[in-house]
Amino acid sequence: MRPGAINPGAPGQKAKSFKPTLSRLLGRLAPERPAIIGLLSLAVLSVVLNVLGPHILGQATNLIFDGVVGRQLPAGVDKAEAIEQLRAEGQDRLADMLSGMAVIPGVGVDFDAVGRVLTIVLALYVVAGLCSWLQGLVLNQVIQRAVRGLRAEVEDKIHRLPLSYFDRHARGDLLSRVTNDVDNIAQSLQQTLSQLLMSVLSVLGILAMMVWISPLLALVALITVPLVVVVTSQIAQRSRPHFVDQWRYTGMMNATVEEAYAGHEVVQAFGRAGAVEEEFDERNERLFQASYRAQFVSGLIMPAIMFLGNLNYVLVAVIGGLRVASGNLSLGEVQAFIQYTRQFTQPLTQIGAMMNVLQSGVASAERVFEVLDADEQSADPVVEDKRAVDRGRIEFDHVSFRYEPQTPLIDDLSLVAEPGQLVAIVGPTGAGKTTLVNLIMRFFEVDSGKITMDGVDITRMSRDRLRSRIGMVLQDTWLFHGTIRENIAYGKPQATEEEILAAARAAYVDRFVHSLPNGYDTVIDEEGGGVSAGEKQLITIARAFLAKPSVLILDEATSSVDTRTELLVQQAMATLRSNRTSFVIAHRLSTIRDADLILVMENGEIVEQGTHDLLLRSHGAYWRLYNAQFAGVVAEA
Template sequence: MKNEKRPFRTNHPHARGGPMGLGMPVEKPKNFRGTLKRLLRYLQPYRWRLAAVLGAAVLSTVFAIASPKILGKATTKIFEGLMAKWQGIPGAAIDFAYIGQILLILAGLYLFSSAFQYVQQYLMAGVAQQTVYQLRKELDEKLSRVPLKYYDTRTNGEILSRIVNDVDNVSNTLQQSLTQIITSLVTIVGVFVMMLTISPLMTLFIMLTLPLSFLTTVFIASKSQKYFKGQQAAIGELNGHVEEVFTGHQVVQAYGREKAAIERFKQINENLYQAGWKAQFISGVIMPLMNFINNLAYVLICVVGGVFVTKRAITVGDVQAFMQYARQFSQPIAQAANIVNIIQATVASAERIFEVLDEKEDVPDQKQAVTLPEPKGHVRFEHVSFRYKGDEPLIEDLNIDVKPGQTVAIVGPTGAGKTTLMNLLLRFYEIDGGRITIDGVDIRDLRRSDLRQLFGIVLQDTWLFHGTIKENIAYGREGASDFEIIQAAKTARADHFIRTLPDGYDTVLNEEASNISQGQKQLLTIARAILANRPILILDEATSNVDTRTEIHIQNAMRELMKGRTSFVIAHRLSTIRNADMILVMNHGRVIEKGTHEELLARKGFYADLYFSQFAGREKEMEETG
């Protein structure tokens, strides 16, 4: 195992380009069809609501499509009335009653279209959110069942990205793009049919402009795509640089590297600017060119339509309606092209979600699990073997017997298997051979939740969350009273410093708990473990990040914590474990020496070499510092 020191365990938006959303590089799914089918299965429970959404979308679009043709009748009636007056026909007048009826019909159509559109959006919002709720629920449950190895081999950012960004991507597509593609398809078909009923010849002219529009879009998208890729790469580099500099601002200032950091930021920012404006400009050309092509089509319609009107082959109102249909026809085609891009990105996101859901899980708990009503803390490792990789054994034939109430220190060089031993005890990893028992019961016969309720843990890397000090201590036991929290803090030697803070126990810790010192953080985690009152303790390098004076306070607090409990202490500072009942010296996954501090020194073996090398190092350090 390359990095043996592991903590115990208790990370893409829609494709958008320019105005049309084209040109943006889209992550393509590896198995589009299979992933899409699986995603659609999540929609099956809502199939009747989806059918209602489809019906509402069709009706809304049909009512909207019918409007220009009816409006054209009013235009024709006005034109005929004006022409009759101009020709001096006796009794000629504009039939305002007929036009009024048309306007009432149009108002009704627009009202019905809007109403069905509202129904469509309302139903689809419910379906989308319930589907995404189910996905998030399954992800959350899954992440509690995957083994520790899953977290060890992935960054927090990657896991968060799948839970947050990818799920949001699916949500937005279901709520917006799914109904939009239905509307676009119905509009394309409906408008095409309506144009054919008005004039097949003018419809042909419109159809001739489609290949030109398509080729223009594809050509510009291909040119802008490389700049969008550069833009995304620059954004990622910029985010990484900013996070790195701001999280390490003290080091940057201490070494006087502010100027270098600013210059680096300027360089990345300039790259982002160059790639960004080129990408946006080139993709932004699409709309003017599409408008130009559409305007050419309008000119053709006007000329041909005017000729047809003069020959009485078509009415003025039909020409007006046809021009409206021509505009309606180009818009959904552009939307459909954009939605194809979005759906690809969404299916890629769904694929990333399903990869998490398909991860190998922990071995399930026994159906007839054993319970320990009064655990004493007798821990045994019997011929235990374990390996992270199949061909690289780490622990082989390990035997340890820890009596209740004993304090066992585990020492050894980095990579010896010390923390791994504790991960096996907590079943964060499953052993390959042998067995581990607590009070004679194999830990595999216990539920994981019951097993982990036996342990209190204090780690080298303190974990505190954004909240009050009182809430952080109370995390050790649900429902603890204020009195119990304060008593735990007093036992941990933390009460004094807490009361010196402006708000005492109600002081709010920030996200990194950087408003208190490292030693104070450690005392709070010890108070939390005291409050939890578990029969077995694991103390993993709990004093390695603090100064000697603070270490003494923490050791005193830990002695209170360890009273009457079986305790496992992992330590690099051998001076801190002299009083342990048993010291296990590990190397290459094996216990090579075992005994008390005095016994191991008397043997003059591996432990003695480790101890005296540290002691000599401290003596030399003291001499150098005067």
């Protein structure tokens, strides 16, 4: 692990506040403004039609109730005479109620009128349902396009991040942010935006109808709204940290699983399965506790709102009954108002239920935005130096570099590698050998000094142009899922069949490939299943050969091949080194005896340089390394 790397289980950064993150997340929907206007129109129309339904249905109730009461009154008298007669009989309460009704004494229920009202209500609900369906369809398209853009932006961002970022973040946690968290954002927005939009519009529409029917009852119904707001906000505030922990621990657990899976053989070989299981159980328990607390706390929102809603319902029913008895409201209006009361509580309940989902989505958005806000590698030059860089002359001019400001690594390093030279880099672990070639590739930027290729400062070249001139073979081989042919041509997809076969023969891949089931069409996975470690290395060498770069970098590239194959590969590389510079990081000193220049590094400095024979005669650091390997002499500290 390089300096500055962190433990995958270390606590994450402090989460951002809820409102700015939610605002930023919703701001990503701005390019969909025309579609959003359309879905808002559909939502408003759907809510208006749904809100009108109970009021019109209340007219049907009035028609039925008026008909039932009217049939019980004597025919031949009008409504005013019937009311006077009831008052004369001392039935003032019944007379007050009758005064607020549209009854015709002696006339029963007008079922035709009731049927027309019900038909209108049915038509309203059908059109409202269709509008709601279309609104959900449009919203789904809007969200999926926005999340597709977010996912693409995260993918592009990863390619612009410096290598140091990946050193400081566990791979499993980063993969969790790119996959799990982005998917959770999509699901959360899909579930909440439609419900929240419809719920807010419903609350406004229902409230308007309630005030129109009875301002007094509307005031009674609104008594519980402040309580609902306070309860929801307090519970949501307490649940949010638990949702942040939930997704942070999800990333930590994914990191554990990814490491255990990638290093399964090592885990088994060293008998560490029990320790890995303990670590997994510990992080799984953390995830369980965080998830349980998040769901438990946020789950209190809906019961609290339902309780307040039921209390509201009781108050409205009692006061509404008294208003009907006094003749100030009709039975249909009270029935409609009670429906509005229940409908008024329902969207509030839905808002409360959606808050925990929204909290989870915003917690994931925070993690994704942390990736998007990370410092990127320096930009490529606006005006690129177009001079040819085909020979491969590499020069380090007083280069200094540190992973951490307080920890020196490479200080004032100068060297020149001429075209066609084989430059070997040796030294103890941590001396800076791999760092040296990483600087050539611009995986890291130098702190001072400069590196040039054929006289051109590599910072004046685009990274794509620079790296297209360099072929790199690492000690840790990596093959992608696909055929052997596709893996060889990975760095040059447009290569012809003849070029692929030539590279395969040069790297001695052709020697074993014919023994495989389908030859060059044999499919292997990213772990190289089906071929040995040495054969995997040969494929990666062939991949580098096919690109025919100006500079070859081999980081202990032949460590996994047998001695005979190693000699054959070295012979093949010798023919390919014509007018090309080759950097070889070697631990087995027997492989670099014919190097044109050997650089011996200690603590980021070149302490010796020269040929193999010259360095042995000097009896210095190289001599000590050589004897430690071949003469059994213990190297000095």
